Amino acid sequence: MTARTMRQHRRDATAHTDWCAGDHRCNLGEHRSPETVADLPGHGRTAVTRVRTADGREYAEVHAQIPLHSTETGARWQLRTLLRGMDQLLRHVTVRPGVLRSGAERPAIDRRAA
Numbered sequence: 001m002t003a004r005t006m007r008q009h010r011r012d013a014t015a016h017t018d019w020c021a022g023d024h025r026c027n028l029g030e031h032r033s034p035e036t037v038a039d040l041p042g043h044g045r046t047a048v049t050r051v052r053t054a055d056g057r058e059y060a061e062v063h064a065q066i067p068l069h070s071t072e073t074g075a076r077w078q079l080r081t082l083l084r085g086m087d088q089l090l091r092h093v094t095v096r097p098g099v100l101r102s103g104a105e106r107p108a109i110d111r112r113a114a
Helices: 072-093
Strands: 036-040 045-052 056-063
Touching: none
Parallel strands: none
Antiparallel strands: 036 045, 045 056
């Protein structure tokens, strides 16, 4: 009988950014900032974390805790309103064409007219 062992994955470490936490939050090739928290007691809490992945992409990770109404109807209304608001927020803050940083991937530029 032969013993099975777990395969070990190794990744080259990447340098910490000037904004990342530089501690246990940075792992598996990604760098994470400390959370920025907006806390409104009795109304909810939101935490935003900046993340850079191993392939260099950056994104904001958003976590929210919002107290829901005690009735099903009220809670469903809140959730619908939340989703509508998140849709508007994403459309407002998402990077649009022409606003990309230099060096960013822009596949349409290399396309040739047929």
